[in-house]
Amino acid sequence: MNFQQFPLGSSENPYDLIIVGAGPAGLAGGITAGRNKLKTIIFEKEDRPSPFPRGETLHNARIFSQILGENVLNLISTHLTAGRKFNSPMSLNSVEVFRRSPSIVYEWNKLIGLLLSRLEETSVELKLGTEVENFIQENNICKGVLLKTGEKIWATSVLVADGHKSKIGHRINIPYNRINFPIMKRIISNFRGDYTGFEYFFLVPGMLEYAPRFPPSVIFVFPRGGEKCEVGLMIFSDMAQKLQKICDIPNEEEIRRVWELLISKYPRFSKLMKNTIVEFEGYTYIGAGQIYSDPMPIPGLFLSGESMGLIEKSGASGIATAMQSAKFAVDFISNYKISSWSNQIARKYSQEFKKSKFLKHLKGNARKTQLQKKFFFLYLRTAERINQKWNLVKNAYKLK
Ligand SMILES: Cc1cc2nc3c(=O)[nH]c(=O)nc-3n(C[C@H](O)[C@H](O)[C@H](O)COP(=O)(O)OP(=O)(O)OC[C@H]3O[C@@H](n4cnc5c(N)ncnc54)[C@H](O)[C@@H]3O)c2cc1C
Incomplete structure (x- = not known):
């Protein structure tokens, strides 16, 4: 036939x-x-x-030249940075580290x-x-x-x-409830931040008077050149599950409410957000769990x-x-x-x-990240303790 x-x-x-x-x-x-x-x-x-x-944002990897061709990412890159600044709760302390190779920012x-x-x-x-x-x-x-x-x-x-x-x-x-974490993403223009690397602000339960049961989360700020920037808020649902006595797992409405308050009130972050113009905003999920x-x-x-x-x-x-x-x-x-x-x-x-090499890498990275999250969110846990022990946290970041 x-x-x-x-x-x-x-x-x-x-x-x-x-x-x-x-x-x-x-x-x-x-x-x-x-x-x-x-x-x-x-x-x-x-x-x-x-x-x-x-x-x-991405880190150069062989897959990009295999699929797109050598150095093609340069064509779309708007900003390169190896710098990372991690801020302690309420931005009382910070530590800066550098990746070996820069991250590429693009649209x-x-x-x-x-x-x-x-x-x-x-x-x-x-x-x-x-x-x-x-x-x-x-x-x-x-x-x-x-x-x-x-x-x-x-x-x-x-x-x-x-x-x-x-x-x-x-x-x-x-089981996507164990894989996906809620995340807010906003693209802004008119961004006049004083730091060109990626910046992170860690939040722990009990530290926000306007949301005392808000779960462990991180605000991220990724400048992309030309006064543009990507900012967002990711909730660590896995840590929230383990801390149910002291925090809730918020729904989209609550996450949006707290996000707006963080933008207007959170130390340092609110300053970075002043007079910026929203180009895009969305609430979604990211597979950052299991x-x-x-x-x-x-x-x-x-x-x-x-x-x-x-x-x-x-x-x-x-x-x-x-x-x-x-x-x-x-x-x-x-x-x-x-x-x-x-x-x-x-x-x-x-x-x-x-x-496969990439799965082994992902699994090793997941184990290390889980240990860091446990140390930070479960062992140190409160804003007060994290700030008191910041030298310890700082050294842990620098070791990485
Ligand atoms: C806010 C945010 C920030 C992130 N930041 C980074 C970062 O800086 N660096 C990084 O490397 N990764 C980042 N990620 C993760 C990265 O974007 C994803 O891991 C990646 O996009 C996954 O690619 P994918 O092709 O598997 O899925 P997706 O990119 O989600 O693509 C899925 C596609 O399938 C289509 N589709 C869905 N359902 C159907 C259906 N039933 N039938 C037909 N089509 C369908 C969708 O429309 C979409 O086009 C981020 C993710 C988010 C949400």
Whole structure:
């Protein structure tokens, strides 16, 4: 029988790969698939790929030159900085440290634009405004996806790259309440800060008279050159769970209320925010908690990026690992010339994924970060003690 007579994506003539989501993971996966000559389609639910800005700083890593080309990040960089300043509660003390290599600051749509231009060099299809509802499963093997329209599209493999709110992830009961932390993000102009590095302000329960039960959290300030800056507030939900006697897990309304008060009242931070103009603001979640352990929960169904919490926990950085995990999955399909899945091949993938360099790095980083958070939020715990013992904290940062 000539399978070509059936449309691509039918059960008789499936794609090699369907990718769900056109963020950093989905686009990097698509570019790799195109270069590896896999018949591939990407479904993106929005009218353009990844329209809502997420991470806008990164550290150079090999994956960027592999996917985008050598030194291409320079084209979109608006600011470089290796400096980090950590402020103690109520900004009474601070410590400055320097990374070995600088962080690159850029605008989200520029990174997505670069990824798209690379994707356009391949024959991968990108279908916008198309939401994936679920995956198709037959005999416990993934066979494709179900679109919101009710249409079924068939493929040998499916790469889940739909981020922190992953519909497919929810279908397979990934515990996003342990993976995702609430986060506010604001882009401002007219920023006249006196420090060009990244600045952090740590909050602990009991220190804010306008929100005494507010959980452990951090305000971040990332200048991006040209009087622009990204600022935000991330809640450490994992620490809040452990401190339920003294703090609450706030809802969006409460987080927004406290955020506004921090902007107008919090020592030093409020000064930095004075006369700034809001260009963008959003409330969302970031997968800065646990990493989900199974990269292929059903044979043929790969997880990648934030859909499984693949984020470097120390700096909540997920762009590089989203791209690395997607490339890793697609290269596996090509290296092993996968034309059908079995439990055995799925196990092999999981084993190789668990041995990957990037996962080992992420896990080591997560362990170290967890220890630091426990020391800071559970052992020292109060604003008073942290300020009293600041020399200890300072040395811990410097050791890093
Ligand atoms: C405020 C904030 C600041 C951050 N700062 C940094 C930083 O400085 N550095 C860093 O490295 N990382 C940072 N991150 C994390 C980083 O942005 C993410 O880890 C990264 O974007 C994950 O990429 P992804 O492709 O897995 O998911 P996403 O970027 O979320 O992309 C998912 C895509 O899937 C689409 N989609 C969703 N559901 C469906 C569906 N059902 N069907 C079809 N399409 C769908 C979405 O529209 C989107 O385009 C930050 C995140 C946030 C929220």
